[in-house]
Amino acid sequence: MQAPPTPAPIPDDLTIAFENVHFAYPDGRPVLRGVSFRIPAGKTVALVGENGAGKTTVVKLLLRFYDPSEGRITVGGRDLRDLGPGAWRRTVGAVLQDFGRYAFTLGENIGLGDLERLDDTAAIERAAASTEVDELAAQLPRGYDEQLDKAFGGTELSGEWQKVAIARALLRDARLLVLDEPAAALDARAEQALYQSFARLGAGRTVLMISHLLASVKDADRILVLKQGRLVEEGTHAQLLERGGEYHELWTLQARRYAHG
Numbered sequence: 001m002q003a004p005p006t007p008a009p010i011p012d013d014l015t016i017a018f019e020n021v022h023f024a025y026p027d028g029r030p031v032l033r034g035v036s037f038r039i040p041a042g043k044t045v046a047l048v049g050e051n052g053a054g055k056t057t058v059v060k061l062l063l064r065f066y067d068p069s070e071g072r073i074t075v076g077g078r079d080l081r082d083l084g085p086g087a088w089r090r091t092v093g094a095v096l097q098d099f100g101r102y103a104f105t106l107g108e109n110i111g112l113g114d115l116e117r118l119d120d121t122a123a124i125e126r127a128a129a130s131t132e133v134d135e136l137a138a139q140l141p142r143g144y145d146e147q148l149d150k151a152f153g154g155t156e157l158s159g160e161w162q163k164v165a166i167a168r169a170l171l172r173d174a175r176l177l178v179l180d181e182p183a184a185a186l187d188a189r190a191e192q193a194l195y196q197s198f199a200r201l202g203a204g205r206t207v208l209m210i211s212h213l214l215a216s217v218k219d220a221d222r223i224l225v226l227k228q229g230r231l232v233e234e235g236t237h238a239q240l241l242e243r244g245g246e247y248h249e250l251w252t253l254q255a256r257r258y259a260h261g
């Protein structure tokens with residue numbers, strides 16, 4: 001019997017490339033159709049597009065919940081499938097659309113980001129401070145020991161859950177940060193603030209941010225526009241507006257909507 005191949009180490013160069021990636025969920029309907037793009041190491045890239053465009057699917061492939069049905073994803077030129085899945089996931093700090101809200105204490109909710117640091121109060125407090133969760137802790141009667149989740153008799157948080165989720169992702173000192181639009185509705189201002197703090201925390205790391213609220217991500221180094229499983233445009237905010245295509249249309253629609261409240 002052949003020994004299983006040893007997984008390749010995570011490359012130093014965290015440049016990510018999707019190369020002609022196709023994907024269908026088990027029901028067979030194509031969701032990604034020949035998607036190619038690059039996230040250069042150390043840059044912030046935003047992925048935008050309407051509901052159902054395939055944004056979260058891109059993240060699921062990147063985190064290896066699934067593999068492409070055609071094409072490949074590379075990291076520093078290496079096929080993602082050749083990397084150890086555990087080591088790869090430890091490289092990524094992800095705040096997913098249906099991120100966890102755990103019926104544990106506030107401190108544990110952050111500590112779960114890195115089980116080796118579950119009891120490392122100093123590390124937890126550092127992560128909390130970078131997402132303003134320290135201010136939240138100061139307001140709770142039992143601070144980091146406050147039991148969360150109302151269903152379990154604890155304190156319920158609102159938009160603050162997202163900040164807790166980001167603190168959890170940061171605990172691991174991940175080299176790649178991924179933020180998929182929180183499903184829980186935040187108001188536009190809160191969402192914008194969240195993305196701005198995420199971009200700030202991402203300085204020096206590789207960042208992928210997803211949103212369909214374009215104002216949240218307009219300062220990204222590069223914006224990718226996904227439509228019905230295809231990448232239809234990419235560029236900076238200014239370039240995409242100038243182009244007068246899909247992004248320009250979405251931007252104009254949203255600007256109008258927010259202008260009228």
Ligand SMILES: Nc1ncnc2c1ncn2[C@@H]1O[C@H](COP(=O)(O)OP(=O)(O)OP(=O)(O)O)[C@@H](O)[C@H]1O
Pocket residue numbers: 025026027031049050051052053054055056057058097212
């Ligand atoms: N587990 C699944 N099984 C089958 N189809 C799925 C599954 N998850 C998503 N889809 C379908 O794949 C398409 C892309 O979904 P995806 O969640 O990637 O879109 P999205 O751009 O993230 O949308 P949103 O803005 O609503 O989050 C949609 O048509 C969706 O219905």
Ligand SMILES: [Mg+2]
Pocket residue numbers: 055056057097180
């Ligand atoms: Mg999504």
